[in-house]
Amino acid sequence: MKILLFIGFFLFNFTFMDAPNFWQLGFQDPSTPIMEGIIDFHNHLMVFILPVTIFVFWLLYRCLSFYSYQGDVRKSLTDYDEYFTHSTVLEVVWTIIPAFILMLIAVPSFALLYSMEESIQPSLTLKVVGHQWYWSYEYPEVHQIEELSPESLKVSDLPPAEAYYKKVNLGSSKQIYYNAATAEHLGFDSYMIAEEDLTKGSLRLLEVDRRVVLPEKTHIRILVTAADVLHSWAVPSFGIKVDACPGRLNQTSLFVKRKGVYFGQCSEICGVNHGFMPIVVKVVSKYDFKLWQVGKLMSFDV
Numbered sequence: 001m002k003i004l005l006f007i008g009f010f011l012f013n014f015t016f017m018d019a020p021n022f023w024q025l026g027f028q029d030p031s032t033p034i035m036e037g038i039i040d041f042h043n044h045l046m047v048f049i050l051p052v053t054i055f056v057f058w059l060l061y062r063c064l065s066f067y068s069y070q071g072d073v074r075k076s077l078t079d080y081d082e083y084f085t086h087s088t089v090l091e092v093v094w095t096i097i098p099a100f101i102l103m104l105i106a107v108p109s110f111a112l113l114y115s116m117e118e119s120i121q122p123s124l125t126l127k128v129v130g131h132q133w134y135w136s137y138e139y140p141e142v143h144q145i146e147e148l149s150p151e152s153l154k155v156s157d158l159p160p161a162e163a164y165y166k167k168v169n170l171g172s173s174k175q176i177y178y179n180a181a182t183a184e185h186l187g188f189d190s191y192m193i194a195e196e197d198l199t200k201g202s203l204r205l206l207e208v209d210r211r212v213v214l215p216e217k218t219h220i221r222i223l224v225t226a227a228d229v230l231h232s233w234a235v236p237s238f239g240i241k242v243d244a245c246p247g248r249l250n251q252t253s254l255f256v257k258r259k260g261v262y263f264g265q266c267s268e269i270c271g272v273n274h275g276f277m278p279i280v281v282k283v284v285s286k287y288d289f290k291l292w293q294v295g296k297l298m299s300f301d302v
Contacts, residue, residue, distance in 0.1 A: 019203055019263040020236075028236045029043040031256050031283070032136035036237030037112045044108055048101055063083065112134035116239075119253050122221035126214065130224075130231030130266065131189075138187040139211055192276045206263045210239055211280045214288035235264035243268060256283045 011167035094120050126133035127138040168297040193207045214220060224233050237260075254268070264279035284292065 014132045019206065019261075030239065031237045031258055031260065031262065033257070034112075034116055035237060037115060038239045041108055041112050044107060048105060053196070086116075097164070108154055116252075119221070119251070120219045122219045122253065124218055125217065125221045125223065126212065127223045128225070128233050128244065130226040130233065130241075130270070130277075132228050133266075133272050133277050134192070134240075135188065135190045135277065135279065136227075145219065169278060176254060190280070193279050203263065204215070204274065206265070206278045206280070208278055208280045211282045213282050213284060213289065214254075214291050215286045216256050216259050216283050218255070218286065220256075222254055224250045224251050224252070230268050231266050231277070232268035233264070233279065234267040235262050235281060238264075238281075240264075241267055246283050259283050259285060 027035075027039050027042070032038055073136070106159065125140050127140065129136040129138070138162035188210050190208045190210045192205065193202070193209055195204055198207060222233075222240070222242065224242040224244045225248060226246045228246060231243055231244035231245075233244055238254060238256070240254065241253055242250050244250070260283055262281045262283065264281070266274060266279075267273075270277070
């Protein structure tokens with residue numbers, strides 16, 4: 001009965017796996033087209049790697065067994081043709097076949113590499129800064145108002161006369177206009193939550209006090225840098241791993257296809273607390289992201 005329950009759990013478990021699990025051997029479930037391409041390319045590679053590996057081990061076995069000395073050494077030496085030095089046919093075969101296999105591997109890899117570097121006009125920008133040992137995030141397009149006043153915020157269906165007011169849409173009828181001249185770019189630091197402060201259901205060494213919030217099905221540009229030493233911003237479900245280098249700004253693009261909470265970690269050894277730099281990204285609907293944006297705009301933590 002236990003065996004049937006065990007098999008049924010894996011057969012009928014259709015929930016997405018966006019965090020590492022015990023005894024996990026494969027990839028996390030993809031949430032971006034890039035990660036889907038990486039998994040497809042991995043499966044494509046295994047078609048060639050497995051037969052080549054089996055053939056190489058078989059060839060080693062044949063060489064070790066056929067050419068090993070057994071019994072009388074003199075008798076074994078006379079069994080081989082001393083004038084046999086090379087085979088043109090064999091050399092052509094073992095040159096052409098590997099070259100053909102490498103070509104079959106290279107073509108899809110070039111397409112994947114090109115798509116990873118392709119940048120589509122983004123609707124949102126997220127700036128990531130690595131520190132010892134935490135992450136800082138900035139939303140250049142998302143603002144924050146420290147003090148509410150008639151000059152800083154207007155709720156109306158009609159735009160104000162001042163040109164420096166910006167608009168946040170909350171739907172077809174509701175709009176908020178805020179003074180971009182007095183607002184600041186939204187930014188915050190994200191630290192790992194200590195084990196003694198974790199709530200039930202939280203993941204050890206992976207939960208943070210402030211999560212990154214991003215909208216689904218939106219082209220996002222991610223800018224990554226560091227303030228001190230080398231870091232690396234990596235989220236497996238996104239198929240993203242970007243080095244954070246001091247004095248340099250690296251860029252990548254992101255398009256998340258579904259909502260969820262995604263976990264990652266710093267993937268570049270950066271000091272004694274390198275293992276305590278988790279990354280948590282919460283992907284919500286576009287409408288929920290607008291609500292979150294308005295909450296941040298008015299300094300409310302939502």
